[in-house]
Amino acid sequence: MSQGSFILSAFDLNLWCSILETRFTVDDLGALQAIIDADIDDDPDFTGFYSIDPGELNDINQRFNVGFDPASLNLPEIEVWLERERKGRSLRDVPYLVHTNFELPLMLDGRKKLARFTDILPRTEEAFDRWVEKGLFHKEVFLKRIPPSLKPYVIDPDHRAVRDVYYTLKGEEWRIPAMNLLWKTGVGWNQHFERLEGMLFGYEDWEMDWWIAHRNEQSGGIGGVPFCCTVDSEGLKWMELAGFKALPPLHKIQVHIYDPDEDIATAAFLAEDESAVALARFKLSLEMRRKLLDGDARGPWQINREQIPEINRHLKRQVDVLFPRSAP
Template sequence: MTGTADTAFAFVLNALDPDLLSPCLATRFVTSDLVTLRQNLSIDAADDPLIDNVYTLAPPDAAALCAAMQIDFDSGPAIVTLHKDNGSRGGPPYLVHTGWELPLLLQGRKKFAVMHFTTRADHVALKRRFDHFVAMGQLHAEEHVSGEGTRHQTIHAVYTPPGDAWRIEADKLIHRCAGLSGGWNEHYERLLGMLMGYEDWQNDWWLEELAKHDKGWFGISLTAAVTRAGLEWIAHAGNRALPPIEGDIFIVASTHMLQDETMQFALRDNPHIDAFVQFNIDGRHLIPHADMRVGGTYALPASAIPELNRHLRRPVRIVAQRSSSAFE
């Protein structure tokens, strides 16, 4: 795909606070003139045809770009970054902390931050700003280095406001518990969000989004057809277990490969199917029962269901269901 006169793209300009190296002023603009935009960014069409990368502009370059694109954005002497807005509509209805860690920590709105600094110039500069506020006693930090002395050297640092250093040990404990109890799940994700300073309603929204869009955060996502009796069994179990089935084989499919239309056709054509349910499980618990190198559909022994139930990462969700009138 290449940009044309009929194709409009949205971009965001951020002016960076020179002391905190985080955005302090921003604007969004829409354009189909990628030729002029590339010229002002001094990039070739072959290198970044749709301008998907992030670009840093010195003050004169930012002013020239705004003049050329007729953007009302006075960033003054600040360094400016430009990135494509890949669909903020439908995004979180709150400020995501990423990119705003330092000012939010200093304001006390963020309680815990995990940062990874490589040898890139912008990472080195940002690390210096964090170091400055640590030295001033305004932040507490712990860090370790991986790949020391190599081009892959990375400083892994955690920061809290003064008096909140206990959150670092709490984070270690949460990850240790996750490792000992079968892996990361929605409860650990919520605890981590609370540690970082997100509000309850924000954590609620985030977990619901993870469930709806199935990003694989909680292990492998599988979907299975169930009968009416099976659906009732799941409800009685509080959506915390898969139902026993008749027969010796439990058919499951990779969620991302099972289209909504396929499920609707099955509900219409097979009177024994009353719903499709989705569940998450660590792949290691499937290896004894299925060849995980092949995606798609797996025929699991029905006798494996109790073991699967012991290792479910999150509640069983109904993703498609027969209604009394849908197929009449």
């Protein structure tokens, strides 16, 4: 019987954020699909978000013993939404309130100084514009044409420009040109830019410290695309002597995309190589990934010894050693 963990949330249309949530376990996905009339062919794994009407909520409460009652809040404009809890990384696991989806109340409270939206949804823009009209927020809009090199990757061929919308508290307008300058540096994103961006948004120092340390641990740092490959004992010694600043000049390596949410699958790469003693995790910019790693976007890629120096010249940060084991 198929199972899953789901979240019901009450969304306040005035504050434009979730104000009440509950997590519950579904022992039969088919039963849930029957209640909300979801098209199983379009979304068999429940990856979408579903608006739930009062009748559907009542059926969910009864069938899965949830007890979710947003009506008890006595608020006039609330929508109820259903989503499946995502595997692995989740903003709900962060030890502080991430601003995402809570931008409006945090700005009204003065805790958030700047909000930035790319191709903002009309209803979201309307919710923020109400406070611009009241004189509490400042708003600026920027249009950026999509470069020809990226047009093949655009889902909608008629989408020719990216629309960025900024909101700040009155008196904090300086943050908008500062953020634009940050994004126009063109030298590749890193943890220093991440910290500056967090400061402009209004995050506290300890929150940014935690976030950067967490990203370093989980995916090998901020900026770039994470990859991994196996290394033998000689390769590991070579990396140690190089201060873990380069991949070893092996005869040939197989490179995989590194997914921090798939530790079991990642560790399997190590098991498949009898001579391997560890995995090496490294990061390249998206531009270098396209240039150096041809073919299937998901890999794996076979890399010859002659290509390794070029990869080493474009590493985003140090090489991390994962899953070390004794030499065979």
